[in-house]
Amino acid sequence: MFFHIVLERTMLLHPRFFGPKLRDTLTHQLLQDVEGRCDGKNGFIVAVTNVDPKGSGEITSGTGMVKFPVSYNALVFRPFKGEVLECVVTQVFKMGFFAEAGPLQVFVSNHLIPDDLTFDSTQEPCFKSDTGEWRIQKETEVRLKIVGMRIDATNISAIGTIKDDFLGEIRDDATGT
Amino acid sequence: MARDLSEEEEDAQQLKLGGGFQRAQCLLNAEVIGILEQRQHLEENNNQEFTPTPVFDKSLEYAKRFRKYNNLAAATEARKELMNRNLEQFEICVIGNLCPVSAAEAKAIQASLPDPYRKDKEGHPDPLSEDDIEKLLTDIAHIRRFNN
Structure with missing residues (x-):
């Protein structure tokens, strides 16, 4: 925030x-x-x-x-533990994905990604649902919740989750974004 | 050590922000854009070259991507709408920035609202019911739609 x-x-x-x-x-x-x-x-x-x-x-x-x-x-x-915010995915790999919210880098481990999204690297690495309806890859906008932060002298990085209600890939709604 | 402790106490879901942030002024992304652009112009007006830091660039890019309101007037209107509802600063900006579409969604992303045990300044219970929140979200959606 x-x-x-x-x-x-x-x-x-x-x-x-x-x-x-x-x-x-x-x-x-x-x-x-x-x-x-x-x-x-x-x-x-x-x-x-x-x-x-x-x-x-x-x-x-x-x-x-x-x-x-x-x-x-x-x-x-200033990010806070428990805060929900929107991020842009920057990198996806087997262990999870990195996303950015402004200057903050957030890591979402595959344990904190819903089980119905599986890693797929046949094309662009992504996490997707079986039907392919949901897909998280580079540049996807996601809504996540910060569950932990690592604070050192010159940087803050965060751990996020999308394994909760109303979190995950952001879809354009009726109000139009 | 002290830092570890303070981090443990922090919980945005319960509005425990700690230190100077408890009463601090939160900003909507659309408002951030205005301030950052002002900062950029300030330097340019003085005929000095403005070399933005990476933090500045990333913040501006982020704020623009997730601005939600197409202009500052719409953001101000949305903020006014939110301020009328006895919400805390942090809640105002969480709702204002994420624009949930239902009360259930709003509650899922910010657990502190609405809290029937919370008292307002005069000691009355929080008057914000679920219906009020639905109404509020609809109002904000309208503001966004009419300023597109």
Whole structure:
């Protein structure tokens, strides 16, 4: 799910940046530092929408660098355990398939795929029903539920399931998508 | 260690989002597009080259693919419709983004609704019945259809 949240960060700036453009430098530096990053607490930081320096900086003794507390608004993508979301399948193989929801990669193991869908690699690798009515292959849009997440320092990946009611391949409905 | 614990407590189905996300502003995919494009233009207006990060590109592509509402006005209308129903932010966006067609489907994808034990701000029981949800979903389907 995408969120718009307020985050805080302490920026460390070299004295050579002091001057009329200090604020611009601060903003630029912040964008460089945080956009595109990911951490377990806030998820993927997609874009910073507003930067708001808080008060004046504080010179650190010894180095001359100045600490600026900054608060900023950011658009983040943060997955949650139990969340249901739509994904695009990127790769299918015997053990299951990978799908992407924006920056998040989700793996769905074949244990979490309904039993009536079987792996077939005669043409493009896919999971399909006996009749061929349902077929999950590369580029298929699926709705899945996140059952677990792996969080490390720079990335989040998830384990998903489609073995539940109203999950699996997305079909165009009467409302038209 | 603390991170492991917090992850265990998380459960979107029960609206346990933990930390700063409990009350955070959730966004519909269609709203995400607007914000990201604004961000893109901001840099371009300052005559600076905007080099989107892979995270930015993938998010925008994803939001466009699953936008559900063809324009921001439709998304805003749908959000207004959802906000009138005493739903939590997260529920608003789950329903708004996935557009289930029946109350049973809505409940299957987000177990927290409707909950007869949940109280609103004044302590009254949650007034949202199954019929209300059906009505809500129909309203959203209408909004989507008329903005195509």
